[in-house]
Amino acid sequence: MTRRPRKPAGTGPSKPTVSVCRGCCCGTAKIPGVDHAGQLARLREGVGGAATVRAVKCLDACEHGNVIVVQPSAEGRLAGGRPVWFGLVNDPRAVDDIAVWAGAGGPGVAEAPEILDLYAFSPSRRVRAGLDD
Template sequence: MRKVPALDHDEQVRRLSEVAEVRVVDCLDVCEQANVIVVRPSREGRAAGGRPVWLGLVNQAEAADDIAAWVRAGGPGLADPPDILGLYMISPPRRISPKR
């Protein structure tokens, strides 16, 4: 079962796959923020100081278009995200290491 049943997940993946490598995973440890998308910088973007950007509650079809446009423009480190994506930005989860 998908976390957000009203969203066409396959279409969201298809749209994003047109501009970037997409990896679908079961869990990113922020279930309450589903659908979560992490936009990683390109090699050039990382060299320019870009870091991964976490987006949560990406549950509108149009959001995939906004993300794709940002990636086409260069993505993290090379292009500012569209203002609308500021509404989706979240902090990555803190990973808790198992006690030894």
């Protein structure tokens, strides 16, 4: 097995990154009753420029759709923050909670609202490795 080198602590973006899966299942009609475009707009508005919000191709965690990953800033990584994966994010209130947390600094910087524990999950190492870049 080949391993990618880990980024040194403290390197990376200066603000948190919110990756929103928009692949084969997430962000499609396969998850009905969700305003998928509205989710992205709500996240971008909610972080107020304090985090980067980006739509990404399939994160290969389809059983958890809609999936959102909040990656720490360089400061957050130095403080021990690691990416946090959220699944089944189909409620606008959950989107708002993620946006407020990421806007406040995200992993390693700000305390996440306890309600987000209900959405957090740990993907396989193979899936996590795909987002380490």
